[in-house]
Amino acid sequence: MSGYRGTPATNAREAAEWSTGRVLWSNLRAVIGRAYPRVIGLTREPSWIFFEIALPFLAVSAFVFVYRALDAPEEFIGFVVLGGAVTSFWLNVVWMMAAQFYWEKDQGNLELYFTAPMHLMSILAGMAIGGLVMTSSRALAVIGIGSILYGVTYSIDQPFLLAGVFLLTMIPLYGMGMLFASLFLLWGREAYHLAELLQEPIYFLGGVNFPLVALPGAVVGVVMATLPLGVGLDAMRQLAFAGSGVEGVLPVGVEIAILAAMGVIFLVGARVALRYLEHLARREGRLTLKWQ
Amino acid sequence: MPDELAIQTRGVTRVYKAKPDPVTALGGVDLDVEPGEYFGLLGPNGAGKTTLIKILTTLLLPTSGTAKVAGFDVVNETAKIRRVINMVSGGEQSGYGLLTVREQLWMFSQFYGLPTREGWRRTDELIEITGLTEQRQQKVRSLSTGQRQKLNFARGLLNDPWVLFLDEPTLGLDVAAARDLREHTISWKAAAPGRTLLLTTHYMVEAEQLCDRIAIVDRGKILALGTPEELRRRVQAESIFRLELDQLPRNGGIAGIGELPGVLSAVRADEELADGAASDRVALKVALADDSALTSVVTAVAERGSLLIGLVKSEPSLEDVFVELVGRGFGDERSDDGEAS
Numbered sequence: 001m002s003g004y005r006g007t008p009a010t011n012a013r014e015a016a017e018w019s020t021g022r023v024l025w026s027n028l029r030a031v032i033g034r035a036y037p038r039v040i041g042l043t044r045e046p047s048w049i050f051f052e053i054a055l056p057f058l059a060v061s062a063f064v065f066v067y068r069a070l071d072a073p074e075e076f077i078g079f080v081v082l083g084g085a086v087t088s089f090w091l092n093v094v095w096m097m098a099a100q101f102y103w104e105k106d107q108g109n110l111e112l113y114f115t116a117p118m119h120l121m122s123i124l125a126g127m128a129i130g131g132l133v134m135t136s137s138r139a140l141a142v143i144g145i146g147s148i149l150y151g152v153t154y155s156i157d158q159p160f161l162l163a164g165v166f167l168l169t170m171i172p173l174y175g176m177g178m179l180f181a182s183l184f185l186l187w188g189r190e191a192y193h194l195a196e197l198l199q200e201p202i203y204f205l206g207g208v209n210f211p212l213v214a215l216p217g218a219v220v221g222v223v224m225a226t227l228p229l230g231v232g233l234d235a236m237r238q239l240a241f242a243g244s245g246v247e248g249v250l251p252v253g254v255e256i257a258i259l260a261a262m263g264v265i266f267l268v269g270a271r272v273a274l275r276y277l278e279h280l281a282r283r284e285g286r287l288t289l290k291w292q
Numbered sequence: 293m294p295d296e297l298a299i300q301t302r303g304v305t306r307v308y309k310a311k312p313d314p315v316t317a318l319g320g321v322d323l324d325v326e327p328g329e330y331f332g333l334l335g336p337n338g339a340g341k342t343t344l345i346k347i348l349t350t351l352l353l354p355t356s357g358t359a360k361v362a363g364f365d366v367v368n369e370t371a372k373i374r375r376v377i378n379m380v381s382g383g384e385q386s387g388y389g390l391l392t393v394r395e396q397l398w399m400f401s402q403f404y405g406l407p408t409r410e411g412w413r414r415t416d417e418l419i420e421i422t423g424l425t426e427q428r429q430q431k432v433r434s435l436s437t438g439q440r441q442k443l444n445f446a447r448g449l450l451n452d453p454w455v456l457f458l459d460e461p462t463l464g465l466d467v468a469a470a471r472d473l474r475e476h477t478i479s480w481k482a483a484a485p486g487r488t489l490l491l492t493t494h495y496m497v498e499a500e501q502l503c504d505r506i507a508i509v510d511r512g513k514i515l516a517l518g519t520p521e522e523l524r525r526r527v528q529a530e531s532i533f534r535l536e537l538d539q540l541p542r543n544g545g546i547a548g549i550g551e552l553p554g555v556l557s558a559v560r561a562d563e564e565l566a567d568g569a570a571s572d573r574v575a576l577k578v579a580l581a582d583d584s585a586l587t588s589v590v591t592a593v594a595e596r597g598s599l600l601i602g603l604v605k606s607e608p609s610l611e612d613v614f615v616e617l618v619g620r621g622f623g624d625e626r627s628d629d630g631e632a633s
Binding site for chain 2: 004012013017018022025026029030033036037040041044045107111112113114116118123281282284285
């Protein structure tokens with residue numbers, strides 16, 4: 001039995017010559033290819049509805065009841081619901097971006113990614129886009145259910161700006177995930193613990209369950225300089241509850257500029273870290289050593 | 293432009309950091325593999341085979357020396373190498389269990405840069421060729437080990453590689469699945485000139501059956517290199533045949549056979565007769581300078597009134613070659629050399 005076909009190129013050197021356009025298209029296809037399992041996973045694993053919507057929603061509800069018990073301003077309920085939705089993206093970044101290369105290495109995928117004719121940034125971008133699609137459904141579910149259940153009323157004057165800020169927030173957020181993916185792989189088996197270590201501090205510093213202005217000034221400064229989740233959430237809250245006396249840390253325009261700068265920094269950082277990772281991996285055998 | 297060597301290494305060494313002392317996995321490997329060759333690296337676990345494959349597939353840097361694949365340097369020209377190679381490893385669990393066989397192959401086709409439609413077409417083609425048609429919509433996580441390895445093999449062919457690296461590809465497979473996979477490698481190679489395979493294995497029969505040339509590797513060094521026949525010749529220069537006759541030859545008997553041109557020796561070896569063989573049967577062990585002398589032996593036997601009942605060529609195995617070269621067997625003498633095998 002055969003059925004195998006011949007190859008069109010006449011020799012290997014000829015086959016290795018790719019035009020710039022072919023390189024770009026190939027990388028774009030790699031992005032789509034890597035996003036595919038994440039998107040398709042939505043339909044394959046219905047248990048995610050319980051684990052990724054029902055369980056986290058309990059945490060949101062706890063804060064809602066605390067604010068109600070304290071007679072806090074009504075928009076605080078909306079803050080928590082919005083925070084809960086955005087938290088989904090942070091969880092996705094930590095567990096399915098930052099720690100992903102580590103799991104991929106365990107499965108043997110990472111070696112194949114390295115030996116494939118594409119840039120690893122394409123794989124990370126595919127993970128990010130797939131994760132974004134997957135998590136958006138969860139975030140929308142949290143917002144929808146939370147808003148109906150707890151009677152949240154939004155006051156949105158600039159819906160397109162709000163959508164733009166959301167998308168802009170995702171760039172540095174997932175860029176941070178890309179950066180962490182390389183760093184977690186370098187730190188080897190501690191990746192799992194690092195992901196756990198980051199989780200709660202980010203909840204706290206990101207102001208997920210309370211307005212960021214409540215934090216001491218110096219802490220807020222650190223957040224504004226480092227955490228896209230906190231900056232983006234603060235801007236989105238100002239836009240989603242406009243005119244309700246909601247106070248942001250900084251004007252929305254400034255926060256947009258910060259997010260844009262963070263996007264560039266994290267993406268460039270991820271690129272540099274990946275290059276370093278690949279060199280180190282090849283030099284020290286980190287992709288092949290079982291105990292790393 | 294003349295075809296470059298498919299693989300060329302010169303003085304390749306690889307030292308892993310380890311405590312208390314660094315481990316030398318490769319100690320100066322020189323290798324030339326021609327385009328179109330099925331080349332085997334045969335050696336026990338820890339010999340350095342996988343380390344060499346990792347270097348050639350751009351996953352590891354050599355500590356010193358140079359290595360080229362299709363004429364491209366593994367240190368500086370990784371992008372070009374990655375466009376013309378692929379790799380399949382034994383026990384590979386790559387991909388994502390929630391995808392179907394078809395989706396998994398398509399996904400990898402996208403990593404290798406195939407246009408979307410071409411990716412699906414190639415996926416369906418390879419599914420059929422590798423006999424996974426019934427499993428095409430089955431989730432990867434539910435495949436048996438053999439089916440899984442067929443899938444890995446199909447993945448390795450998605451980009452029509454010029455150099456395919458097979459790292460212990462039949463590891464853990466049952467006899468039938470291993471045979472299937474070996475046949476696939478032969479069929480794939482035969483389908484186009486210039487396709488090169490580099491196989492690492494510690495199964496002698498596999499190397500002998502598949503490879504045009506074999507390098508016997510141990511402790512990071514190539515101990516011998518040649519065709520299976522050439523390697524066997526290293527430990528046994530002469531050809532040895534065992535003849536079973538219905539009776540002793542007349543006119544000089546066995547001594548007369550031993551005096552024929554090209555015959556080095558002829559001795560009686562009745563202890564090798566099967567139990568229950570007729571009592572007047574005899575067995576001869578004849579050593580020849582080369583196989584061409586066999587005709588005169590067979591003719592002489594007939595002329596001397598004996599009927600030739602059986603004829604078997606006695607050849608040393610590759611394991612005999614290995615034992616001869618290193619003075620020990622092919623067991624797992626030492627643990628892995630710091631690499632995934």
